[in-house]
Amino acid sequence: MENKAHCARCRIPKPERVCQIESGGRGPAFCPTLNYSQLAQEVTELYAQPEFAEFARLASIQEAECYANRAPGPYVLQPEKTRIQETVEFARKLGCKKLGLAFCGGLQREAGLVADIFESQGFALASVACNCGGVPKEAIGIQDREKVCMGSYETMCNPLLQAEILNREETDLNIVLGLCVGHDSLFLKRAKAFSTVLAAKDRVTGHNPLAAVYTVHSYYQKLKAHV
């Protein structure tokens, strides 16, 4: 099937790309800027809707403010802010009073440190661990051989409950900390407030998924092999 969108495979030099320059740019056959130009116009109008307008504007301002010594003309990127600082500043820009922290129970200690930071910055915070509710895994059809520790009682990760609790806590912005793949998807689908991810769980790399990507040509070759 013809692929009309595959930016990951783009080899057009950045200064010549249709998505990067004001006019006269080019793109490959699978360029979504060229193949979905009408849609791009329609979607641009979405940013005028009240739900998105101010949020999008402030996110873009925050993006630029993560670089130091910006000035007109050629600029060499000088990033200066950690993601958690970026999150604090963005939440403040949005005027958030209360934040939600949806975290993995395996990161209880980190959740406490993150709570310290946001509360020190003046935000109220509601936090919910993934195992909240204490519902056994059997409730979603998990069999004993499908548990982490077979033969034991195991509480399910409950991202829908995390979301519903934070919905009732009326959080202005949610922060996701280390939820598992799939559990994060359920949380993001159900949470009413906008959510941002502080850290993606990776049990092996200290929650740095790109460590495996950066080493896929050496120590993580197995990621491209059918084993």
Ligand code: SF4
């Ligand atoms: S939008 Fe087009 S030109 Fe831009 S990166 Fe994607 S494929 Fe390349």
